[in-house]
Amino acid sequence: MTDDLEQLYQSTYTAVVRFLYRKVWDAERAEDLAQEVFVRALSHRPEKPRAWVFAVAANLARDEARAAMRRKRHLTLLKGDPIAQPRITPAADDTVEHDEQMASVQEALSTLTPRDREILLLWDAGLSYPEIAAQTGLAVGAVGTTLARARRRLVDAHDRQQRHLESDAAHS
Amino acid sequence: MRHIPEDELHAYLDQALSRTQCVEIESHLADCPSCRATRDGIAALRDRTTALLARLAPPTSSLPPFDSLRGRAAEVRSQRRRRLQIAAWAASLVAALGLGWSGSSLVRSHADRVGAPALARSLDTAPPVAASVPVANHAPAPSREQPVPVAAAEPVRRSAEARPAVRSAEQRSPAKQAHDERHPAPSREVVVPSQDSARAAREATLSVLSPTPTLELTGLDPSARQDDLAGMWRTMSWDGAKAEAGERLPHIDGLPVVQVQVQSGEQSSRTVTVVAQQLASGQVIRTIEGPATDVTQLLSRRSLAAADSAPPSDSARVDDGHAMAMQVGDRMLAITGDLPSDSLRAMIRRLNAELRTK
Numbered sequence: 001m002t003d004d005l006e007q008l009y010q011s012t013y014t015a016v017v018r019f020l021y022r023k024v025w026d027a028e029r030a031e032d033l034a035q036e037v038f039v040r041a042l043s044h045r046p047e048k049p050r051a052w053v054f055a056v057a058a059n060l061a062r063d064e065a066r067a068a069m070r071r072k073r074h075l076t077l078l079k080g081d082p083i084a085q086p087r088i089t090p091a092a093d094d095t096v097e098h099d100e101q102m103a104s105v106q107e108a109l110s111t112l113t114p115r116d117r118e119i120l121l122l123w124d125a126g127l128s129y130p131e132i133a134a135q136t137g138l139a140v141g142a143v144g145t146t147l148a149r150a151r152r153r154l155v156d157a158h159d160r161q162q163r164h165l166e167s168d169a170a171h172s
Numbered sequence: 173m174r175h176i177p178e179d180e181l182h183a184y185l186d187q188a189l190s191r192t193q194c195v196e197i198e199s200h201l202a203d204c205p206s207c208r209a210t211r212d213g214i215a216a217l218r219d220r221t222t223a224l225l226a227r228l229a230p231p232t233s234s235l236p237p238f239d240s241l242r243g244r245a246a247e248v249r250s251q252r253r254r255r256l257q258i259a260a261w262a263a264s265l266v267a268a269l270g271l272g273w274s275g276s277s278l279v280r281s282h283a284d285r286v287g288a289p290a291l292a293r294s295l296d297t298a299p300p301v302a303a304s305v306p307v308a309n310h311a312p313a314p315s316r317e318q319p320v321p322v323a324a325a326e327p328v329r330r331s332a333e334a335r336p337a338v339r340s341a342e343q344r345s346p347a348k349q350a351h352d353e354r355h356p357a358p359s360r361e362v363v364v365p366s367q368d369s370a371r372a373a374r375e376a377t378l379s380v381l382s383p384t385p386t387l388e389l390t391g392l393d394p395s396a397r398q399d400d401l402a403g404m405w406r407t408m409s410w411d412g413a414k415a416e417a418g419e420r421l422p423h424i425d426g427l428p429v430v431q432v433q434v435q436s437g438e439q440s441s442r443t444v445t446v447v448a449q450q451l452a453s454g455q456v457i458r459t460i461e462g463p464a465t466d467v468t469q470l471l472s473r474r475s476l477a478a479a480d481s482a483p484p485s486d487s488a489r490v491d492d493g494h495a496m497a498m499q500v501g502d503r504m505l506a507i508t509g510d511l512p513s514d515s516l517r518a519m520i521r522r523l524n525a526e527l528r529t530k
Contacts, residue, residue, distance in 0.1 A: 009235075009238050010235070010238075013235055014235070017230060018228075018229050018230065021228070021229070021230040027230035027232070030230055031230075035236060035241060035244075038238075039241050039244045039245045039248060040245075042241060042242060042245035043249060101227050102227050105224045105225070105227045105228050106228060108224070109225075109228070120221070123186070124222065129183065129186065129188035140188075143183075143188070144179040144180065144182045144183035144186070144188065145179040145182075147179075147182050147186065148178050148179045148182040148214075151182070151218060152217065154221055155217055155221060155224070158224055
């Protein structure tokens with residue numbers, strides 16, 4: 001029996017993992033959460049599975065971020081000093097370059113407001129304007145406006161960073 | 173000529189517009205080089221965004237077989253069923269235990285009556301549930317002259333010495349009209365440290381609050397019996413007391429209830445309730461609620477009786493049970509127990525706040 005959910009799984013699993021990865025910044029965790037999303041979908045059998053899957057993924061990521069924040073606060077209390085951001089361990093040269101590029105985009109993305117970031121990531125995950133509107137509570141007409149602003153800000157923030165890096169390199 | 177707003181061009185390129193909107197935009201673009209340039213810029217911006225975001229991809233992502241997820245989903249479903257079954261089982265266990273508890277308390281109160289034949293004879297007009305101490309109506313109310321009643325502090329102790337004191341207290345105090353006096357006063361708390369004297373007399377007052385009515389019953393003078401339920405202390409089941417006292421059955425949430433005693437008055441508003449609850453340490457604390465005059469009597473008879481006899485020894489005072497009372501209008505709420513005054517005060521404040529919201 002071929003299942004609608006199975007088809008959705010085949011077509012969107014990677015997108016869901018990527019969507020989650022951009023929120024939790026841990027590939028393994030993103031995959032665990034993505035699988036959890038589809039396990040829940042199998043129990044719930046939602047009417048609009050694609051939008052549902054991303055809505056649940058967003059919720060799981062939010063819970064995850066809250067738990068991480070609590071853990072971090074707890075650790076901070078225990079240790080009395082702030083926890084350093086998790087660092088990507090450098091491996092081969094090309095990996096280092098990839099990681100640097102990634103870090104710069106990650107940083108540019110973090111300059112966006114949570115709402116702009118969410119809508120940009122949902123769009124990039126393949127959701128339509130009405131689906132994004134339904135999930136975020138935005139009017140469909142406002143999705144284009146938000147996306148226009150989010151795209152502009154992401155690219156501007158990234159370009160600014162690159163200019164900084166280049167001028168730093170020129171000075172040293 | 174109106175140019176196309178940027179967000180509309182984003183939506184156009186995102187293919188989020190209707191067919192007619194697209195036709196409109198395309199016909200405008202054909203005639204407007206400025207909008208065409210803007211469109212090209214936005215198209216480039218879109219591509220760059222997509223390219224930048226593409227870098228934010230996890231290293232590897234293999235697709236686990238869908239059937240493994242199906243298995244997990246089935247597991248989750250059966251777990252949920254099991255949890256429901258456990259919850260149902262636990263609920264029935266709790267119900268069974270509750271039945272057993274109230275059943276055993278019925279048996280106990282029956283045994284009390286068997287153990288006190290003299291009283292059983294004297295109480296033959298009382299309903300079978302009554303296991304009672306008819307003392308409150310005969311108490312002197314020494315604080316009557318004071319505008320604000322005083323809560324007394326007492327050690328919680330019981331002994332056979334209580335018996336003569338009950339009689340003497342009742343002989344001293346035939347003043348029944350004391351009940352009808354009311355002293356409306358602003359809410360106020362008073363703590364009086366115990367005067368650990370007159371053990372016998374103190375025991376008499378405390379016997380009203382003690383968890384087992386047997387002692388008081390055997391000690392009672394048969395002449396002290398009541399003609400009807402008014403003024404009688406009865407040990408009741410939680411539900412029965414709740415039915416009688418309504419929502420005004422003050423207690424500390426989350427502590428096991430050891431005993432509920434109710435003194436019915438002539439009107440339902442005159443009901444005095446005493447709820448005994450046990451702390452984790454084994455300590456029993458009692459929450460008393462009723463008309464201010466009745467509760468004051470209950471508490472102040474203890475201090476009066478205590479004042480009658482020998483002064484307290486300091487060592488005894490340390491272990492004293494304390495009482496804390498708060499008067500609101502003509503009702504009074506009191507807590508007694510071997511706890512620091514701070515704890516009692518905190519409890520009574522919380523209780524008062526809870527009662528007011530009910």
